[in-house]
Every structure is written in structure tokens, then in C-alpha cells.
Amino acid sequence: MKKFTKKHLIFVSFMLFSMFFGAGNLIFPAFLGFSAGEHVWISLTGFILSAVGLPILGVAAVAKAGSFQTLARRVHPVFAFIFPLIIYLSIGPGLAIPRAGSLAFEMGAGPLLPEDWATAPAVLLIYTAIFFGLVFWLSLSPSKLVDRFGKLLTPIVLTLIFIIFIKSLTMPTSATGTPQGDYGPNPFFQGFLDGYLTMDALASLVFGIVVANTLRAKGVENKKTLSTCVMYAGFGAGLLLAAIYLILGFLGAYGGPYGQVENGAQVLTHVMAHLFGQSGTILLSVVFTLACLCVSIGLVTSCSQFFTSVFPRVPYKTWAIIFCVWSMATANLGLTEILNVSVPILGAIYPVAIVLIVLALVHDYIRSYSSIYIVTVTFVGLFSMVDMINTAFLAHKWNMVLVKFPLYAHGIGWLVPALAGVIIGYTIDLMKHPGKRAPVEKEAA
Template sequence: MNKHNTLAIGLMTFAMFLGAGNIIFPPLLGLQAGTHYLPAMLGFLITAVGLPALTLVVLGRLSHSQQLTAALPKPMATGFWVLLFTAIGPAFGMPRAVTVAYEMGIAPFTNGDLLLPFSLIFVAVTLLLAFQRGKLVDYIGKVMTPLLVLLLAVLAVTAFVAPVSPMTLPSGDYQHQAVTQGLIQGYMTMDAIAAVGFGWVIIKTIQDKSVSQNKGVSSRGALFSSTVKVTLIYAVLMSACYLAMGYVGATSSAVASGATNGGEILTNYVASLFGIYGQYLLAVIIIMACLTTTVGLTNACAEYYQQTFNTPFSVTTVIVCALTGLIANFGLDQILEISLPVILVLCPVAIALVITALVVKPSPFQRPIFVATVSVTLVFGTIDTLHILGLIPTQWEAVLSDFMPLYAAHASWLLPCLTTLLFSLLANASLARREKTVTTTSAK
């Protein structure tokens, strides 16, 4: 695959990941970290960019996203993928993108409630772009993303050249645990689970000869090499975006008094720098970021259902977009109550699958290792989810905090996952040596 197409697919990958949450999340971290901005961002980048990048590289090595669950029993594998695409697609991820685009891109300039007409237009544009499967790179990677990067660059350069205020002292946990807090916040972006979903589109795009000007990627080695290059482009751009938006937050204390989220910080910041034109700039950035994300998620959902259930791409695309528009208007808060726990549980399971696939080739012969690792992760991931949602009884909080490592970081699943994987590998190696000994003895 030539350099031009590699760059275009890398830009497309960056754009699909760059939702409104990725833009408004770092400013709050920067504001709270203050002078500890750099160590906090270091931790943040490790989990917010490192985990998704690792996921994409592992998927590229497997040559197909579905290979990630090849070692699981079919009902378990199918259930994982269906829940994942439903949660990050029409049940949560896409409706949230529509409502955020409206609240930050349209609502500040209007008096009435225009969510319904806006959502209809938004999902219609998403549908139109999603139907252009062969031209997805042209629309997103070669047109929309460069414009989005340009808009972000204008904001970032202005912030670095003329910051609104100096950095203040860190607050809260950032005073003594800046790196650790950054790691936690980066993990909570849940981009690792988005990487599993986007992998369907990215790998298919790399393999598609029409995208590669009849120089498609056929061998596993070439696919892996192309995936690594695409991932590096995504990682560099996403890291730069996070660093810039974090710096905006770190230098916004003069205009961010009382702000409780990154959206407020960003809105006040651009208004102080550019006035009403800054608000227009921010509106365009947010709407474009949300649009590229919904297009990517629509294609990911449709690709999965087409390859798994032979559902026509066009039918799935229409259903996904229709449900997105409906849920966005029907009350996202109620849907959040149902879908957020699913996403919080699926994220550690997805990471556990990626870690296991990194050291063990997924196949039915390795089923015990994958099933054991996923099952243990599911149990402890559920405990973390209950903790995040505030559903752990008060009397149990102190006990779990004392006896479960990383419980306070909402990652108590990590050590049990790695321990289970290690013991499974050792048991598997021991069994293999025993069988080899028995075979050798029988031969004699």
C-alpha cells in the first residue's frame, strides 16, 4: 500500500476515534492537574492512546477482528460482539455523539428546541457517508480530517502562543498522584473498546484493493506492517490533540471558575480568545468530530452484521441510523442507565482478549486459556462496574479497597486477569510436556 493511502487511512482512523468526548475530556484534566500537567498527561496518554493503539496492532496481526474471539465458544463470542456493537453503536455511542453535537454545536446559538430536526439531518448525513463504503477514505481521511486537524491546530497554536492564564497549583489527587490519576482518566475514556469495534472498518479498508489503487494488502505480514503504520499516524495525531486540549485546560483558570466539565472550560476559553467567532469555531469542530465518529461506528456495525449474519450492509446501516436518531430524541439518560453498565463490563473483557491474543494465538486449541482469562476478568470487571456506578454497599467498600489491588482505580480486574493468564499458560505448557513425554515413552 502506498504512502498516500497509508496516510489517508491513518487520518481516517484518527477522525473516527476523535469524538466530542476526546476533545472535551482533557481540558478538565489539565485544569485540575495545573503545574503537574505533563506527568498527568503522560499517564493519560499511556491508557487513552496506548491501549487503543495496542488493540489495533494486535487486530492487524490477527488479520481479522473476529479472530480475536476465535478461541471462545461461539455463543460467548457472538454475545460479546453483539453487545459491543449495540452498546458503542445505536444504544449509546452514536446517540451520545448526536446529542453532544447539538448541545455544543447548535443549542448555544438558538432559543428553541431543535434537537429533532438536527438529529434527522445529522443521521441523514451519517447515512449518506456510510453508504459510500469505497469512498470512506476519500470523504473522511482526505477531506474531513485535514479540515478538522486544521481547526484544532488554530485553537492549539493560539493557546500555546497566547495562553489565557498561567498554570495553577494542582488540586485533588493530582497533587501527589498525577501519573496515576492520568492513567485512571485515560482508561475511563473507554477508547480501547472503540478500537475493537473500529478494527472491523480499519482492517477491511487496508485490505480493500479499491482503496489501495489496485495494490491491496494480501499477505498477513503486509497487513500487519500497514496496520502498524496506520496506528502510528493515529497515535501521533491523537496524542497531539490530547496534549493541546489538556494545555488549554491547564491555562484556563482565569475563565474556568466554577466549570464542572471540559465542555464548559473549552467554551469559555474560545469565547475569551475569539469572541463569537470562537464559539463558531468550536461548534464546527464538535459537529465534525461527532460526525466522523458516527460514520465510523455505523460502518463498523454494518460490517460486523454483514460478515457474521449475512445481513445486507444497506439494511443494517439504515436500521443503525434510524435507531440512533430515535434514541437521541427519546431520552439518552434512560438509555445510559442500561447501556453504560454493559460498556463498563465489556471494556476490561475486550482488553483481556487483546492481552491474551498478544501472547497466545487465538484458536480452538487454546480455548481453556481464553475462557479462563475472560471469565475471571468478567467477574472482577463487574465488581468495578458496580463500584463506578455507586452500587457497592457502604460496608463492603473498605473491605474491597483493602483486599483488592487497584480497586480504587476501577481496575481490580487487571491483576486477576494477568494472574489467570500466567497460570493458564504454565498449566498448558506443563500439559504439553506431559503429553510429549507420554508419546515418546509409547513410541519406545
């Protein structure tokens, strides 16, 4: 068996980066740069904190716990079954994979097709059938992900983005615009909330199984060494993500002139036309297609591996077929519908994921107080569900009550319920075991 080297670890970091980096990671920081205007760097700080910092911490938390299921079992066995299912379905066939397929068509193929073809449902169906057929084929050999991503697809994507950045430095830059919406009064918090849309903090909880299996295939068997390598891979992927976000935010803020734009895809279209003229459309199409393909393969692989472990009677290949077919069908609903559904769902599950990550990282200090996990996660989960119902179904009718929670206006009203959960959970365990620390339960492997 070949010795695992630092070079292998770099390629694993590239693989993890490519699994995180989809088309959404292209359009959100670019639109942030455009919308934040002169507040671009403050907003990018918040964005990078949630879109890079949280995924790195998520990978570290899973590596430290041993697996996502082990981490979730600290809350409750039922939670350990339900929450991973919600996460996998959300970042997989429910939202992220169809979004990638739809974006691949709208920004990868659409600009190169005649206008009547680009808007024809039949053409979208044919394209997504080919796209997800390719995703399925490349997902059949998870052990080859390092070779396909780390050594081929990721370097191509990174090279294309850096070419765009270098070219932008040779062109006259436009002045930053006036901050729009909440980017004016709350640029940092708005950037932080925008980082949710990448879904990478959620993905970090589930990509660990793919990274760990890849490392084992490369000869890393020792549990401690495996955990350390997963952490290093997460940190390396995070550095690459941060660099790309800074570049895209810069392009969005200074890459004009712009006309009327409604999303990050249109921002990048204007930037590419400004920098490269007509050939910019082709270059942008290649970048989008590769990014969408990489993230779709990574998500189908991780979801299929997870569901195979939960339902072993259904083989990996069958799950991959199910997820690709379902994602293809959902992608044909259109990007707008997918995004409209994803925002409130992410708002409900992201705070729970953040709290779980933080608790995992301080587990050595709270492991004797098991009630902290269940009370904190329950409080945050209930608050997030109420907030989602208020936003998605009640047109903010409960705002008069919810705004009483500190920082609710900044999108992190769940922070107070989280702190209350920690205090109450700690108190419960002290009352159960007065005068001594609560017993430490042995975790399931």
C-alpha cells in the same frame, strides 16, 4: 488497479484518526487539564497511555490475529459471538453514536440558537433527524471513507485545532489550579481511567474491519501486507491523537481564566471565548460538529458491516437505517443520561478488552496454552461485572471486600485476577500435557 502508495497509507491513517476522534475526545482531555491543574502532565501521561496506547495495541492485535472474531475465538466460540456483539452495541447505537449526536447538538448547534430553542425537545428531535440522516447518507459508500475523511474532513478538523493552539500561544496564560479529586493523590491512575471514556480501545477492535476493507478496495490483497498496513495506519492515527490530546490538555490547564465549570465542553467554551471572543463560539461549533459527524459515520459503517457479516440475510443498508434511527431516538434522551449509563458499562467491558489485546500481542508465546485465554478472560470478566454491580446498583456496599484487591483504589483491581488467570490457565495446560507443550489448535479463518 492503482498501486497502493505511502500517500494512500497516510490518508488511511487520517481516516482511522477521524473514526476515533469524536466530540468526547475533545472534551475529556480539556476537562482533565482543568481538573488536574499542576499535575496536568502526569495525568496526561496516564490518559495518553490508555486513550492512545491501548487503541494502537488494539489495532495491532486485530491485525496480527486477522480479525476480531478470530481473536475472540481463542477464548471460546460462544465468547466470540457474544463479546463482539457487546462491543459493537456499546460503541455503536447503545452509547457512542447517540453520545456523538447529542454532543453535536449541545456544543455544535445549541450555542448558536436562541436559549428557548436550545432547550426545546422538538428542536433536538429535528436536529438529530437531520444529523443522522446525513450520517446515513455518507455511510452508504464505505469505500469512499478515505476520500471523505482522509482527504477532506480530517484535515479540516486538524487545521482548526492547530489554529486554536497557535492562537493560545500568543495569549497570556493563566496559572494552573490546584488538582481536584483524585487528580491530587493519584494523577496518573486517574488520567489512565479517564482514557476509558473515549471508548477508543474498544473501537480499535472493531474498526479493523473497516480499515482492512478500505485497504482491499485500494488494491492491498496480500494478507501479510494488509496486516502491516493496518498496523502502520493505527500508529499514524495514534500519533495524531496524542498530539491533539496534549494540545487540549494544555488548553484546559492554562487557557483560563475560568468560572465554575462542570465538564470539558464548558472548559472549551471558556477557552474559545478567551481566545477569539464571540467568533470562538462559531469555530468551536464547527469543530464539534465535524468531529461528531466523522465518528458517527465511522461507527455506523463498522457496526453495519459487522452485523451484515453475522446476519447476512439483512443487507448493509438496512442495518445502517436501524442504527441511525435507534441512535437518533437514544440521543433525544439527553447527554447526561447517556453518560450516566456509559461509565459503569465501560468499567465492566474495558478490562476484558485490555486483557484480550495483551494476550493477542503475546500469542506467539502462549499459543500452546489455550486455557490461559478462557481462564484469564473469565476471571477478569467476573471481577469487572461484580465491580460494575457494586458501583451502579449497590452504592459501593461491597467496597470492604473489593478494596482488598491490590490497586483497586486506583481503578485497576482487575489486574490481580488477570495475573491469576494466566498462572492458573498455564498450570491447567501443563497438567493436561505433563512433560510436553500443549497441542496447538488450528484457528478458524
